[in-house]
Amino acid sequence: MAAVIKSVRGTRDILPPDTALWQFVEQAARDIFHRYDFQEIRTPIFEDTQLFARGVGEETDIVSKEMFTWEDRARAQSEKSQSLTLRPENTAGVVRAYIEHKMGDTGKLQKLYYIGPQFRRERPQKGRYRQFYQIGAEALGPPSAGSESPARDAEIISMLAHLLREVGIKEWTLQLNSVGCASDRARYNQALREALAGVKDEMCADCQRRAEINPLRVLDCKVPEDQPIIESLPKISEYLDDPCREHFNEVKKILNHVGIRYQVNERMVRGLDYYTRTTFEFTHGGLGAQSALLGGGRYDGLSEALGGPKAPGIGFALGLDRFVLALQAEETVGIPDLSPRVYIAPLGQGMNAEAAVIARDLRKQHIPTELGDETFRAKKSFEAAERGGAKYILFVGENEIASGQFALKELKTGEQIALKREEIALKLKTTT
RNA sequence: GUGGGUAUAGUUCAGUGGCAGAACGCCAGACUGUGGCUCUGGAUGUCGUGGGUUCGACCCCCACUACCCACCCCA
Numbered sequence: 001m002a003a004v005i006k007s008v009r010g011t012r013d014i015l016p017p018d019t020a021l022w023q024f025v026e027q028a029a030r031d032i033f034h035r036y037d038f039q040e041i042r043t044p045i046f047e048d049t050q051l052f053a054r055g056v057g058e059e060t061d062i063v064s065k066e067m068f069t070w071e072d073r074a075r076a077q078s079e080k081s082q083s084l085t086l087r088p089e090n091t092a093g094v095v096r097a098y099i100e101h102k103m104g105d106t107g108k109l110q111k112l113y114y115i116g117p118q119f120r121r122e123r124p125q126k127g128r129y130r131q132f133y134q135i136g137a138e139a140l141g142p143p144s145a146g147s148e149s150p151a152r153d154a155e156i157i158s159m160l161a162h163l164l165r166e167v168g169i170k171e172w173t174l175q176l177n178s179v180g181c182a183s184d185r186a187r188y189n190q191a192l193r194e195a196l197a198g199v200k201d202e203m204c205a206d207c208q209r210r211a212e213i214n215p216l217r218v219l220d221c222k223v224p225e226d227q228p229i230i231e232s233l234p235k236i237s238e239y240l241d242d243p244c245r246e247h248f249n250e251v252k253k254i255l256n257h258v259g260i261r262y263q264v265n266e267r268m269v270r271g272l273d274y275y276t277r278t279t280f281e282f283t284h285g286g287l288g289a290q291s292a293l294l295g296g297g298r299y300d301g302l303s304e305a306l307g308g309p310k311a312p313g314i315g316f317a318l319g320l321d322r323f324v325l326a327l328q329a330e331e332t333v334g335i336p337d338l339s340p341r342v343y344i345a346p347l348g349q350g351m352n353a354e355a356a357v358i359a360r361d362l363r364k365q366h367i368p369t370e371l372g373d374e375t376f377r378a379k380k381s382f383e384a385a386e387r388g389g390a391k392y393i394l395f396v397g398e399n400e401i402a403s404g405q406f407a408l409k410e411l412k413t414g415e416q417i418a419l420k421r422e423e424i425a426l427k428l429k430t431t432t
Numbered sequence: 433g434u435g436g437g438u439a440u441a442g443u444u445c446a447g448u449g450g451c452a453g454a455a456c457g458c459c460a461g462a463c464u465g466u467g468g469c470u471c472u473g474g475a476u477g478u479c480g481u482g483g484g485u486u487c488g489a490c491c492c493c494c495a496c497u498a499c500c501c502a503c504c505c506c507a
Contacts, residue, residue: 009498061505065433089507118507123433125501134507206503217505271506281507292507319507347465376464383467397465409466416466 010122010130020338021324022133025167026115029135029318032163033113036155038137041112043093049083055092055306057273062088066120086119091274091299091315092306094138099308109141109152115320126325127290133320136296140303140313148312150247153278153298154254156314160282160294161260169326172293175265175281176255178248180240182276182301188239189215195233203229219267235266244277251278274299278314286329287322294318339389341367342408342428345381346374347397355396358406358421365425385411394424 007013014022030040049069056063068086087093094112097103103110115135122128139156141147157174164172179185192215200211203218203226210217221230240248255262262280270279279297287293296316303311342362346355351374359371370388372381378395385393393409400406406424409416419427 006498066505120506122505123503124499128506132507136507220505289502289504290506295507317507322507345466349464378466379463379468381465381467386468393466395465399465407466411467414466 008130010124012129012131017338018324021327022320025320025323025327026135028167029113029115029163032159032166033137036111036159038111038113038139041094041097041114042116043090043097043114044087045117046084046086047093047096049085051092051096051306052085052088055095055274055302056089060271060273062120062271066122068119068121088120089118089272089317090114090116090134090136091138091272091302091317094315095140095299095302095306095308095311095313098140098311099303099306104142104303104309104311107142107145109139109145109147111137111139113137125290126288127319127322129321134317135320135323136315136317138313138315140311140315143310143312148300150250150278151254153247153251153314154258156296156316157251157255157262157280158258158260160316160318164282167327169284169293169323169330171286171326171330172282172284174260174262175268175283176252176262177236177265177268177279178240178244178251178277179236179269179275179279179297180244180277184236184239184241184244188234188236191234191239192216192218199229199232216269219269230267237266247277270295270297274302274305276300280316284322284326284329287325290319290322292319293322293326339368339391340370341390342392342394343370343372343381343385343388343390345372345378345385345393345395347378347381347395348376349374351396351398354401358394358396358424362425362428365429367425367428382411392428 033039049067052063052067058064067088070084071081072084074081094114098110098112113136116133117131118134119131121130124130137156137159139147139152146152157176161174164170180188193211196211196215196218200208203211204221204223207218207221207223207226210221219230219233221227237245252262252264268279268281275297277298277300279295281295282293283291284293285291294316296314298312298314300312302313303309344355344359344362346352355371355374359369362369370385370390372384375381381393381395391411393411395407395409404420405418406421407416408419408424408427417427
């Protein structure tokens, strides 16, 4: 017997009925995005490795150890091979497309969203996969289009709160921070390093390591004993320059005004280098250690880092795998039932053909219909209908053909009515 | 990349150094026109993979792989 081939580590199949849940989230997101005037962009699954090295940052974990990268072979001897990478995130690709198609030249603010798979070579665990799915949106453009305005930050955050409300996720918290501009962060990093030099010996092993490699990460430490020390460290807010501080204040003011609850979390640091000023994260309990449902922030310098024009922007990415987990944890209502609405039961010999005609007519009327096999046992039909999740069962047998009256029965209530053939579709359309 | 746990029927899981089990599900019959009940019968497995110990291994030992949880990282 041939060896069985299995899905590779960190990848998985999403099967029905879960796919219905995924479609529900995707549809809800598209719907909300359109209401906020975002339009879909689709960028390639793989890109030039340099895009991520320069965009996300050479030193980040994502780029330094989590990318699926390979050398594409050269087409001709005179040509060099090209290093390609499966996208580990989508913001860099969107900004690359923005630059490549000179979208900034319209003078318009570009409001774009995407839905698709991303790839990171991490060790899999709950809510974390090597091929995972993100829904994200980006608002970017020339400063003259208002792309730098704190109103954009607040709009994106409002839109997300709206989306969460729409799909029925209630147990979320919004963490908000400002990481300032590049120069602010450099000064802050320096200050942290100096402050840690004196105290790091008293901290956990992880923190001692972080203090050397990436002092910002110390702020993320959850070890209880370290907390007093962390509290005493300098705060990022003390290192924001005036424009950055004003920007952040304005974002908070708008959020207060529209009634969105948030916690300023000065210890929230993001792992992608391109973030500037506003950063945020929506978290959810019930996701285990991977509590970040969605996260995002501003990236005012990204376009220029990728060789493009000045194009400040803000965006977010939502982890669809985790989002679905959170939905399931909430036992949310409002998930569409994709089961057939009516099961057609051919009863008796030679009824398959009759049943097929009726099924065709119902399907033409957009009524989800499952067509059963003919049998002499009504019980079998009921069982098959039940299994398929149908709401109604319609018997098609000799008696019905002879009398022109078809018995339509609601499975749950047992209620039954007799209908003429042409009345069936109408009846099914008017009942929910 | 590191640590811990798990791997037995379609599913959830028991189990013992000596014949492979239960529940649910599935199939058939009782039962060829109105179910969800009941009764009877049935099928299902390289006991994750590869080695080792042993007269004998699903069980003990080693390695590997996968999954789960956590660290890390992030969405």
